[in-house]
Amino acid sequence: MTTNLTSIVLLSGGIDSATTLAIAKARGDRVFALSFDYGQRHHWELNAATRIAESLGVERHLVQTADLRAIGGSALTSDDIDVPRGRPLGDAHVIPVTYVPARNLIFLSLALAWAEVLGATYILIGANAVDYSGYPDCRPEFISAFEKTANLATKVGVESGNIRVEAPLIHLSKAEIIKTGVSLGIDYSLTLSCYDPDRDGRACGECDSCRIRRRGFVEAGIADPTRYVNRG
Amino acid sequence: MTTNLTSIVLLSGGIDSATTLAIAKARGDRVFALSFDYGQRHHWELNAATRIAESLGVERHLVQTADLRAIGGSALTSDDIDVPRGRPLGDAHVIPVTYVPARNLIFLSLALAWAEVLGATYILIGANAVDYSGYPDCRPEFISAFEKTANLATKVGVESGNIRVEAPLIHLSKAEIIKTGVSLGIDYSLTLSCYDPDRDGRACGECDSCRIRRRGFVEAGIADPTRYVNRG
Numbered sequence: 001m002t003t004n005l006t007s008i009v010l011l012s013g014g015i016d017s018a019t020t021l022a023i024a025k026a027r028g029d030r031v032f033a034l035s036f037d038y039g040q041r042h043h044w045e046l047n048a049a050t051r052i053a054e055s056l057g058v059e060r061h062l063v064q065t066a067d068l069r070a071i072g073g074s075a076l077t078s079d080d081i082d083v084p085r086g087r088p089l090g091d092a093h094v095i096p097v098t099y100v101p102a103r104n105l106i107f108l109s110l111a112l113a114w115a116e117v118l119g120a121t122y123i124l125i126g127a128n129a130v131d132y133s134g135y136p137d138c139r140p141e142f143i144s145a146f147e148k149t150a151n152l153a154t155k156v157g158v159e160s161g162n163i164r165v166e167a168p169l170i171h172l173s174k175a176e177i178i179k180t181g182v183s184l185g186i187d188y189s190l191t192l193s194c195y196d197p198d199r200d201g202r203a204c205g206e207c208d209s210c211r212i213r214r215r216g217f218v219e220a221g222i223a224d225p226t227r228y229v230n231r232g
Numbered sequence: 233m234t235t236n237l238t239s240i241v242l243l244s245g246g247i248d249s250a251t252t253l254a255i256a257k258a259r260g261d262r263v264f265a266l267s268f269d270y271g272q273r274h275h276w277e278l279n280a281a282t283r284i285a286e287s288l289g290v291e292r293h294l295v296q297t298a299d300l301r302a303i304g305g306s307a308l309t310s311d312d313i314d315v316p317r318g319r320p321l322g323d324a325h326v327i328p329v330t331y332v333p334a335r336n337l338i339f340l341s342l343a344l345a346w347a348e349v350l351g352a353t354y355i356l357i358g359a360n361a362v363d364y365s366g367y368p369d370c371r372p373e374f375i376s377a378f379e380k381t382a383n384l385a386t387k388v389g390v391e392s393g394n395i396r397v398e399a400p401l402i403h404l405s406k407a408e409i410i411k412t413g414v415s416l417g418i419d420y421s422l423t424l425s426c427y428d429p430d431r432d433g434r435a436c437g438e439c440d441s442c443r444i445r446r447r448g449f450v451e452a453g454i455a456d457p458t459r460y461v462n463r464g
Contacts, residue, residue, distance in 0.1 A: 102382075154369070
């Protein structure tokens, strides 16, 4: 099956973006993967992104540099703010310190630039608004507003109005995402969700992202292939 | 006079952004200036930006790196596309090869991230839709859509809805901009508009940006302080 679509998929190295990439591939898109070296604490995730891109197969995997550490303001881009560990999940009304100011907007904007150069009209992002961590830039209203802006901001948008921004996971729970990915053949042992892995890329098991991931595998009834530090 | 506003001004080193910075200073804003090292052909403009920031006085001048040369697709970010010289001005319906895909969207998104960290609610950009070069991201409808998106994309936007994006020059001609700047005391000899200056920062005089600038000084009836290559 092929859709004759050319897509850019934002690929962080975690479960959601890997699943999004697999969805685009499964429908037959010609896929370009875009990752960001943005000064993130969990820089190791770029290794995971590379392995996923190779495993699922993409036209090209570009790692774009954008130094968000120069801006700071997040536990993920500043050494002065600790990553919370072991706190209860579920209060999505409080935006946590792992929020990175304007990150998805910046990433989507850079993806849009690349899309325009490649002639891609679809940009896919693994945002989801269910088992998420309270991030404003993972909500449907943000995605929709960005798509409108993208069609006003660019030559291709003004000339065609055809830029589409899709978040196929936005209404799925983490368990549903994992089940979808497994059905598409993803090897989730290649992915990394942890905000603060050790130097060998083993997950801490206790940050919000690890806890949401762990709970997702439990709820999906699927064995968790993650290498956790505290499991040896 | 002071407004008690904290603003971020996008500062390229040209006439428009310098004038925008002077407007923010004149109304009493606490101003942070943001420039971009994005792989531009006219990298020399960053020297001009630094001189303008020093001349007009800012709280801080940050030069942010964003490698748009890795994406390419523009005469300003690719050595494979020449900067047009000596062509007639005035056809703003044709988007020229000096258009950089999604550039203003990327720059505004990074400015938004910094604004959020600094507690600034105003972002000012020197876009103008009159004597411009046909760029889609210099139009009022783009600025307006971006402002709406910014308030959905960020913690500060969701919590306050107070992010404002201003383009105070948007309806001014280049001559009106120059007259405004001169009345505010700007030394335009510090600025650089040229897309392809020589290694000493002298303007070519023949690219679209030089020609719009030259015509602006003529129409304003103000002596042009620019150092042009072909004037020796």
